[in-house]
Every structure is written in C-alpha cells, then in structure tokens.
Amino acid sequence: MEIRNLGKSGLKVSAISYGNWLTHGSQVEEDAALACVRQALEEGVTTFDTADVYANTKAETVLGKALATERREGLEIFTKVYWPTGPGKHNDHGLSRKHIMESINGSLQRLGTDYVDLYQAHRYDHETPLEETMEAFADVVRSGKALYIGVSEWTADQIREGHALARELRIPFVSNQPQYNMLWRVIEAEVVPASEELGIGQIVWSPIAQGVLTGKYQPGLPPPAGSRATDQAGGAGFINRLVSDDDLLTRVQNLKPLAEQAGLSLAQLAVAWVLQNPNVSSAIIGASRPEQVTENVKAAGVRLEDDLMAQIDDILGDAVERDPGKTVSPAKRDF
Secondary structure (H helix, E strand, O other): EEEEEEEOOOOOOOOOEOOOOOOOOOOOHHHHHHHHHHHHHOOOOOOEEEOOOHHHHHHHHHHHHHHHOOHHHOOEEEEOOOOOOOOOOOOOOOOHHHHHHHHHHHHHHOOOOOOOEEEOOOOOOOOOOHHHHHHHHHHHHHOOOOOEEEOOOOOHHHHHHHHHHHHHOOOOOOEEEEEOOOOOOOOOOOHHHHHHHHHOOEEEEEOOHHHHHHOOOOOOOOOOOOOOHHHHOHHHHHHHHHHOOHHHHHHHOOOOOOOHHOOOOHHHHHHHHHHHOOOOEEEEEEOHHHHHHHHHOOOOOOOOOOOHHHHHHHHHHHHHHHHHOOOOOOOOOOO
C-alpha cells in the first residue's frame, strides 16, 4: 500500500481509504460490512472515512465495531458533521457550536475511540457564521477529540476563508473531501490550485463514479440486477443521470482497451487516474464484498503514462463535467 502525506501536514494516510457511505448500516448486512473492513486492513488500508449522517449514525457504530481490536495508533479514522442526524430537529444539523460539540461526542462514542484523526465539515453552512464554526472546531482540537480539521465540498473561496481563520486560531486545517473522478473534474480549475497554495490535500470520494466507471452499465441495456442503479434506497438517485446517458456509457466502454493496455480493470484504471493528481492524498473506495476491496486497492502505486492520460481525455471528451460552479452547499438547511 502506498502511503502519502495528507496535504502538507505530517499526517500520513494510505493512498486508498475505505469509506462506508451507502453500505454499512444500510445497504449491506453487518457481517458483510465487517468482512470488507477486515479485507481492507489485510490489504494495507489504514485510513477509514465515515460520517455521522451515514445510515443516521449506524455506519459509525459498525465501523467502530470493525476496528475495535486494531491498534488505534496504526489507524487514521475520519468522520464528518453537518447533515441531519437523529430526528433531524432544528439543532440536529449544520455547523453551529451546539451541533458540532454534541456531534463529536456522539461520533466518538459510536466509533469507540477517544479521538478522530480528522474531523470534517461535511458541507459549508450558510446559516452559521464561519467564525463560530471554526472556533468550535478549535475547541474540539484543543480538547484532544480531533487532531486535524478538514472540510468537504467547499469552494475555493470558502476554503481560503476557513484556512485563514484556522491559522489565526492555530489549528491544522489540512484537507478537503470532494467528489472527483474521470467524469467529474469540477475541483481542478479553482479548488485544487487554492488547496496547493494552502497546503491542503484532497481526500476524494466516488473515484469510480458510483460504479459507472467499472463498465458494468451497458448502453441500451437495463442496469444489472443488484447494482446501485437499481437500489432506490442505496444511492440510485446519485447515478440515474449517468446510467441513462448512452453516449457517456459508450465512452466508458471505449476505455476498456486502455485499461487492458495498462494491465488494469476499468475500476482500477479509474482509481489510479485520480491518484495521478499530485494534490490527491487519498481516494476513498467503498465495497459491499471483500473482493471489491482487493480489486480496487491494486490501483495504489500505479503510474499511468502521460499518453494514456491524454487518450482517456480524448475518449471522454465533452462528457466530462468541469464547471467549478458545481461545487455547492445548500443555501438553506431545509432538511
């Protein structure tokens, strides 16, 4: 397993992280979830990402159980705060001081740990002053409940403002967690340059575009039985647009010869592609079966040649989304 620094911080993470969004506590049974975590550990993954909102806190509980017998110092455990949890009442979401303080305590209890390595703002909160949010994060760090602070899906301007306050408060703001893959490159124009300037690393989610970049969705054919596109409770809404676009699916199929040329599966090619970006510290994979973990971790340490990267761009063409304006957080918390 390749090990990288998280941004310019001293925290080292595995190039492949294991995440349990849409799986643990909801899409797969607990025994299968535990088996996937064990396989990730066997493959050298040390970095595990979750959030309080995943399966309405159940995912944190499952992950805590899965890691309970592991040496804590040998793991990097990340979680997040913002989206509604519990009954979703008016103070059960957002980045207010109240919600952050209550949420970190709940997350630690569910994860069975005294601290998380990274505590992340799951979106930008337009209804709470940024100063209040960052001061609460500072208190979380100073209390020893989190070692580093990060964000998810913040714009370049929001990252700059948050980082400036973090510097004033003398707390380590080290990461951003955006969606990033061959088809979704909205961070490249603004977020990545700002992050490079500030020493912030990307921990990217959806490197295989929720399974679209595995090639299992065929143009003109219905989604395979049991796939995410058929699971209305397990993330189908995130990929309906992609799996209904036959031109895009044809382009993905045309990537297969390139993957074979590199000695990779399409999924491995997709994960290796995001890891070529020097600002990406880690790519988050999810799994419902242990063998999926084994396949995807093989992308760690793979170097794709420049001409192969150029051929990928030629094949995908205008199917790639690059608009930096697609990085958004809800303007109002109508959850």
